[in-house]
Amino acid sequence: MRDQRLNNQLRLYYRQPAARWEEALPIGNGRLGAMIFGHPVSERLQLNEDSLWYGGPRDRHNPDALKHLPDIRRLILEGRLKEAERLAALALTGIPETQRHYVALGELFLRFAIDESQVTHYERELDLSEAVVRVRYRAGNVNYRREMFASYPEGAIVIRLTADMPGRISFTARLGRENYRYVEQLRTEGGRMIVMSGNSGGGVDYCGVLACRPEGGRMQTIGEHLVVEEADAVTLVIAATTSFRDRDPEVAAIARAQQVVMQSYDTLLSSHREDYQSLFHRVTMRLQGSSRSEEASAQDTAERLECLKAGAEDPALMALYYQYGRYLLISSSRPGSLPANLQGIWNKDMLPAWDSKFTININAQMNYWPAELCNLSECHEPLFDLIERMAENGRLTAQAMYGCRGSAAHHNTDIWADTAPQDQYLPATYWPLGLAWLSLHLWERYLFARDDEFLERMYPMMQEAAVFLLDYMVELPTGELVTCPSVSPENEYRLPSGKTGVLCYGPSMDSQIIRELFSACLEAESRLKHDPEFAASVKQAIDKLPEPRIGRYGQLQEWLEDYDEVEPGHRHISHLFALYPGTQITPRSTPSLSAAARRTLERRLANGGGHTGWSRAWIVNFWARLEDAEEAYANVKALLAHSTLPNLLDNHPPFQIDGNFGGTAGIAEMLLQSHAGEIHLLPSLPKAWPDGEVTGLRARGAVTVDIRWREGRLAWAKLKPDRDGGFSLRCGVPVAIEAAGIEAELLDDGTYRVKAAAGQEIIVRLQTTNV
Numbered sequence: 001m002r003d004q005r006l007n008n009q010l011r012l013y014y015r016q017p018a019a020r021w022e023e024a025l026p027i028g029n030g031r032l033g034a035m036i037f038g039h040p041v042s043e044r045l046q047l048n049e050d051s052l053w054y055g056g057p058r059d060r061h062n063p064d065a066l067k068h069l070p071d072i073r074r075l076i077l078e079g080r081l082k083e084a085e086r087l088a089a090l091a092l093t094g095i096p097e098t099q100r101h102y103v104a105l106g107e108l109f110l111r112f113a114i115d116e117s118q119v120t121h122y123e124r125e126l127d128l129s130e131a132v133v134r135v136r137y138r139a140g141n142v143n144y145r146r147e148m149f150a151s152y153p154e155g156a157i158v159i160r161l162t163a164d165m166p167g168r169i170s171f172t173a174r175l176g177r178e179n180y181r182y183v184e185q186l187r188t189e190g191g192r193m194i195v196m197s198g199n200s201g202g203g204v205d206y207c208g209v210l211a212c213r214p215e216g217g218r219m220q221t222i223g224e225h226l227v228v229e230e231a232d233a234v235t236l237v238i239a240a241t242t243s244f245r246d247r248d249p250e251v252a253a254i255a256r257a258q259q260v261v262m263q264s265y266d267t268l269l270s271s272h273r274e275d276y277q278s279l280f281h282r283v284t285m286r287l288q289g290s291s292r293s294e295e296a297s298a299q300d301t302a303e304r305l306e307c308l309k310a311g312a313e314d315p316a317l318m319a320l321y322y323q324y325g326r327y328l329l330i331s332s333s334r335p336g337s338l339p340a341n342l343q344g345i346w347n348k349d350m351l352p353a354w355d356s357k358f359t360i361n362i363n364a365q366m367n368y369w370p371a372e373l374c375n376l377s378e379c380h381e382p383l384f385d386l387i388e389r390m391a392e393n394g395r396l397t398a399q400a401m402y403g404c405r406g407s408a409a410h411h412n413t414d415i416w417a418d419t420a421p422q423d424q425y426l427p428a429t430y431w432p433l434g435l436a437w438l439s440l441h442l443w444e445r446y447l448f449a450r451d452d453e454f455l456e457r458m459y460p461m462m463q464e465a466a467v468f469l470l471d472y473m474v475e476l477p478t479g480e481l482v483t484c485p486s487v488s489p490e491n492e493y494r495l496p497s498g499k500t501g502v503l504c505y506g507p508s509m510d511s512q513i514i515r516e517l518f519s520a521c522l523e524a525e526s527r528l529k530h531d532p533e534f535a536a537s538v539k540q541a542i543d544k545l546p547e548p549r550i551g552r553y554g555q556l557q558e559w560l561e562d563y564d565e566v567e568p569g570h571r572h573i574s575h576l577f578a579l580y581p582g583t584q585i586t587p588r589s590t591p592s593l594s595a596a597a598r599r600t601l602e603r604r605l606a607n608g609g610g611h612t613g614w615s616r617a618w619i620v621n622f623w624a625r626l627e628d629a630e631e632a633y634a635n636v637k638a639l640l641a642h643s644t645l646p647n648l649l650d651n652h653p654p655f656q657i658d659g660n661f662g663g664t665a666g667i668a669e670m671l672l673q674s675h676a677g678e679i680h681l682l683p684s685l686p687k688a689w690p691d692g693e694v695t696g697l698r699a700r701g702a703v704t705v706d707i708r709w710r711e712g713r714l715a716w717a718k719l720k721p722d723r724d725g726g727f728s729l730r731c732g733v734p735v736a737i738e739a740a741g742i743e744a745e746l747l748d749d750g751t752y753r754v755k756a757a758a759g760q761e762i763i764v765r766l767q768t769t770n771v
């Protein structure tokens with residue numbers, strides 16, 4: 001058990017129940033999620049099941065795409081943009097134009113027989129060290145307590161109701177769905193269960209079950225209600241599933257609920273704790289500044305956020321926000337689940353914002369930025385499963401729409417791994433790079449884990465994404481290979497004539513993604529020797545890709561030509577892909593491109609950029625990569641101050657979870673980087689975090705890294721590789737490196753070349769202090 005001080009720092013704490021969804025607290029086990037409102041009299045858990053989407057799979061490819069592709073290309077290359085756009089909208093748009101949308105499962109309502117006017121000593125918390133939400137209050141002379149968690153090993157949500165006097169727990173329970181209008185079938189079973197089921201728009205069948213086991217007192221069902229009277233304690237269990245996974249969701253959900261509710265609460269809690277903590281406690285983070293960290297952790301979290309908005313420094317709140325991001329990933333993305341969507345698994349609507357899908361021109365990727373670096377590699381797996389299904393569908397997309405080999409997706413996908421275009425929105429829809437970007441996550445996992453078996457299994461998907469691009473790109477008269485048609489997500493450009501355009505050839509982001517993917521394929525090929533012919537074509541093509549260009553403002557060009565942006569403060573900063581999450585721009589290897597990237601950020605920010613949560617989070621990562629600690633910090637602060645809800649969820653607006661994950665990745669990226677062929681300790685440590693410690697981060701090359709710093713500089717670090725070999729280490733200060741029998745050689749570029757064996761602990765100490 002960790003000490004109390006640390007536990008205090010690892011909780012979201014409130015003195016009021018949630019008055020609105022944005023104040024409720026999330027729990028989840030990857031598949032099942034709930035937002036808990038915590039009202040003492042009328043508790044409400046708003047429920048999600050990750051595979052409950054509206055409608056089934058379809059082939060939406062526009063049958064006229066291929067026929068008109070040459071004309072669309074010609075019109076773009078001739079600069080006849082409006083004609084190209086008109087034809088693209090007619091011929092490339094999916095039929096129908098939209099993919100499927102995610103829907104809420106429903107709600108559990110508990111109505112307690114207590115007098116609200118008597119309620120005192122109210123508290124509610126989300127304890128991140130155990131992944132448990134607790135609600136405590138006193139009513140009359142009785143102290144009540146509720147504990148709620150979503151268990152991954154048991155596949156259910158568990159609610160425990162207790163009181164410190166016997167026979168005091170009386171309540172009614174019911175299930176609903178969007179004010180009952182979406183409830184299809186509702187029934188009770190055996191006097192101890194409520195069963196809600198139906199079909200979702202001709203897609204999946206679903207079922208949600210509430211089961212109850214009171215200790216003492218009486219239980220019965222009346223109408224649609226479950227009624228408990230004068231119990232000493234109660235365990236409630238919610239199970240839910242759909243035919244996406246279980247042939248008969250009703251049989252499966254009832255069996256699960258029954259099996260879980262029969263177990264003792266202590267057993268359920270301890271298996272949940274063990275499972276969750278095995279992931280969560282891999283990383284600890286302490287950020288200490290000049291300020292109030294200790295006492296702040298006893299403060300109401302919403303008030304604390306208000307203080308930060310008013311200008312207070314609160315490094316411990318940033319560490320909490322960081323760990324909350326890890327909590328959210330563990331809670332919304334576990335092996336066997338679907339990936340975290342735009343709202344993780346915490347969506348309240350039947351027609352959610354942007355359908356609560358997987359938007360793959362930034363958002364879904366951002367959800368997984370913390371996965372490897374923040375030591376939650378297993379949580380990355382649902383994304384790989386989705387990529388695998390997309391790779392299959394994407395073959396038809398590549399073939400049917402573009403006459404290409406390989407596999408492609410556009411800027412969105414859904415539960416069915418749909419790869420045809422989404423919407424009829426010019427700045428986003430006609431962008432066929434979605435799968436190429438996603439497939440870089442497979443490579444990223446390999447770089448972190450160095451798992452050859454994984455690469456062997458996943459490499460064919462990277463290859464298919466690359467083969468599509470080899471076929472899709474067109475050669476310009478200059479000899480350059482570029483995508484066409486495409487867009488720079490989701491901006492528009494202005495020509496010198498004043499006319500605006502959207503579709504284009506060779507937007508910078510595309511060339512950068514392709515270079516990154518082709519380089520990864522070449523490196524993978526050099527290991528696997530899978531397909532020498534393919535390797536040869538990639539080698540040839542990579543030299544014809546346009547390099548990033550510097551434009552007339554000193555900025556990195558967003559397009560191949562130095563067009564002006566229609567929105568210079570646009571939230572997407574796609575053309576800095578090469579800086580982050582890509583690796584082609586680094587301060588030491590490409591100083592002038594780094595300077596141009598800085599200029600790009602300055603211009604975007606000066607024109608209002610960063611106004612959505614995810615945009616701000618991306619900016620944190622950009623500054624961290626540019627090693628500008630103060631700018632990175634200022635943007636972490638802005639993320640919390642302007643784009644964070646009282647429950648610390650990201651506010652696009654509305655709530656969208658990517659900013660949480662991007663923010664978590666960004667904070668880690670400030671403390672550890674490993675993308676440039678070296679492990680860099682504290683690359684972007686701001687003045688506001690003079691003292692601190694992080695343990696358990698992961699660096700590429702399969703190295704676990706602990707870092708301690710004092711007075712704004714590295715004091716101590718421990719690096720532990722999983723594999724034999726070695727790594728380059730950049731510390732920024734003079735250090736002594738210790739470990740039995742290792743060799744560490746200081747090179748001219750200021751890095752140490754360290755040779756080490758698997759499992760060896762390499763200790764790094766600042767040379768001038770005694771830590």
Ligand code: FUC
Binds near residue numbers: 342359490572612656
């Ligand atoms: C992209 C972004 C929006 C939003 C949506 C889900 O279209 O441009 O800001 O995040 O995805």
